[in-house]
Amino acid sequence: MILIGLLFFLLLTAFFTSTEMALVASRASRIFYLSRRSRKYGFAKELYFHPEIFLPAVLVGTNLSIISFSLLFHRLVKEPFLSIVLSTVILLVFGETIPKSLTLRFPERVAVTNSRVLYFFYFLLYPIIFLTYGLSRIFLAIFRTSPDRERFSKREMVVALKEAELEGGLSPEALRMIEEVMEIVSRPVRDVMVPRVRIKAVEKDISLEELKEVVKKTGHTRFPVYDGSIDNVIGVVNILDILYGNGKSVLSYLKPVKFVPEDKTCEEVLLELKDDINRMAVVIDEYGGTAGIVTMEDIITEIVSEMAEHPRLLKKGEYIISGEFKVEDLEKLVEKELPGKGTVAGLIMEHTGRIPDEGETIEIGGIKFTVLDASEKRIKKVKVE
DSSP, X not given: OHHHHHHHHHHHHHHHHHHHHHHHHSOHHHHHHHHHHOGGGHHHHHHHHOHHHHHHHHHHHHHHHHHHXXXXXXXXXXXXXXXXXXHHHHIIIIIIIHHHHHHTTSHHHHHHHHHHHHHHXXXXXXXXXXXXXXXXXXXXXXXXXXXXXXXXXXXXXXXXXXXXXXXXXXXXXXXXXXXXXXXXXXXXXXXXXXXXXXXXOEETTOOHHHHHHHHHHHOOSEEEEEESEEEEEXXXXXXXXXXXXXXXXXXXXXXXXXXXXXXXXXXXXXXXXTTOTTOEXXXXXXXSSEEEEEEHHHHHHHHHHHHHHSOEEEXXXXXXXXXXXXXXXXXXXXXXXXXXXXXXXXXXXXXXXXXXXXTOEEEETTEEEEEEEEOSSOEEEEEEO
């Protein structure tokens, strides 16, 4: 009976250690993607993305099984020192090393196999888990450390998207667009901000009538307000508030403004501004001075404009491009030299001396350009073949 008990608790130890290794070694992208394809991965996904559930269950289960194994083993081997040495070696080899080594070969498969059983142990051991988890959160709060962390990084997301593309669930064009957006929002905000020299700001003592004149000249509706110097921005004023208000000075309409460092990513700033009524932030440099300003519109415009300029493949050797697409980039794309520099729109207008009509085809340097979208002032979209 003791031998059966020892075998049971040894297998239980192996189960908990292999489950822990499976959920730690599994890729977030793989777990997420497989859970979308098959329901059997649902439990594994829940456990992986909610470590507050599986970690306490694994740790409590592992410790209880090790203690139980050691107590039973001591009944089998009476000599204390020999009992400790032998039980430690057996647990280390058969309860830790071998299960973890085998799990590393197929972590996702082990995760889905063990996750349902782990849920059972979670509910079975819930009172102990609740107590240990509660105590751990108290200690973490004392040290001001959050137990939560991001489980799905941008790199993992890209991997998941590429796996979806390989499985046929995502077109190459859609993947390219998503990757491009992720790349843009990862840039520092200094890349998209309005630089200091181009900021349209107003002094705090400006009269409301003078401010209205500034609005007419610039066409802007929001202005940073400074006291003495642009390095001392004290808030933001919105002309719409003034038009519908009855205040006597700019200061009566002043709203607080956010300040962000210039190396902060566009993604982080975008998340901050989405709940900000001004949709504007002052970008500060390393010395605390004003480096520029950025709005939600600036970041979104950057995303849209860059995606619009990217060529869209119709079929081999045939693309749709923006009129603002660079000639040198087109030369790399079609592997031919063209007579000119600048933009494709500029090249076409230089060749024809005018803005061609929509649907008109022009041949330059052995390449056919068909104007798909144009206005009286510029060429917007072109098909290249």
